[in-house]
Amino acid sequence: MNSWSCRKMGVLAATAVFSLTASAASSQDFSIGERLFLENCSACHGNSGRGDGSVGVLFSAQPKSLRSLENDNNGHFPFSEVYQSIKGERNIQAHGIEMPVWGSAFTKDIMSNPFISGPLGEELVQGRILALVYYLQSIQD
Ligand code: HEC
Numbered sequence: 001m002n003s004w005s006c007r008k009m010g011v012l013a014a015t016a017v018f019s020l021t022a023s024a025a026s027s028q029d030f031s032i033g034e035r036l037f038l039e040n041c042s043a044c045h046g047n048s049g050r051g052d053g054s055v056g057v058l059f060s061a062q063p064k065s066l067r068s069l070e071n072d073n074n075g076h077f078p079f080s081e082v083y084q085s086i087k088g089e090r091n092i093q094a095h096g097i098e099m100p101v102w103g104s105a106f107t108k109d110i111m112s113n114p115f116i117s118g119p120l121g122e123e124l125v126q127g128r129i130l131a132l133v134y135y136l137q138s139i140q141d
Contacts, residue, residue, distance in 0.1 A: 033135025036128055040102070049139055063099075070140040077137045086129050102129065 038047065046052040049066040070077040084090045088101030106125045110116055116124065 030131075030135045030138045033131035033133075033138075036132050037135055040105075041132070044099075049136065065141075066136055067139055067141045069136065077140060079133060079137070082133050082136060083129055086132055102132075 037045075037049070041049075042053050043055040044051075044053045044063050045066050051063045051065045053063070069082060081090065085092055085099070087103035088099075089103070092099045103125065106128050107121065110121050110124045110128075
């Protein structure tokens with residue numbers, strides 16, 4: 001194979017890989033948020049987000065469904081309020097069970113990686129919270 005066709009093959013291969021990853025990304029837009037939700041939230045809020053998680057049912061009041069946030073807010077998903085609730089910037093009232101402060105929990109987790117510091121860490125925390133908010137927006141009833 002001469003060098004021109006070799007280069008052409010390289011470009012073709014790179015294009016194929018790029019379009020594969022691009023289509024994988026678009027068919028799984030919420031996969032990061034969904035994974036974060038199942039790992040961190042479903043114990044209380046339930047796998048489906050309806051408030052029927054195994055921990056939640058032990059308390060006097062189950063967390064309410066996270067799938068009705070849009071309906072409860074006149075058909076508009078309350079994006080920034082949900083962001084603030086997850087980050088821990090809103091006072092969430094509950095009986096006997098408290099919503100963890102995810103802004104601090106994610107910061108602690110991400111900053112425990114010695115290769116991550118300062119602004120990058122903050123962006124990664126923000127990225128996790130945003131992925132969760134977009135995921136919740138995608139599962140509204
Ligand atoms: C230890 C149990 C627990 C865990 C784990 C938990 N939550 Fe909560 N969450 C609650 C409780 C309790 C409330 C407040 C009561 C309610 O809204 O019914 C709440 C409220 C919320 C609200 C506010 C709902 C509203 O009415 O505005 C959001 C959004 C939310 N949680 C998202 C999450 C996300 C995302 C995670 C995972 C990163 C998570 N929660 C993990 C217990 C939990």
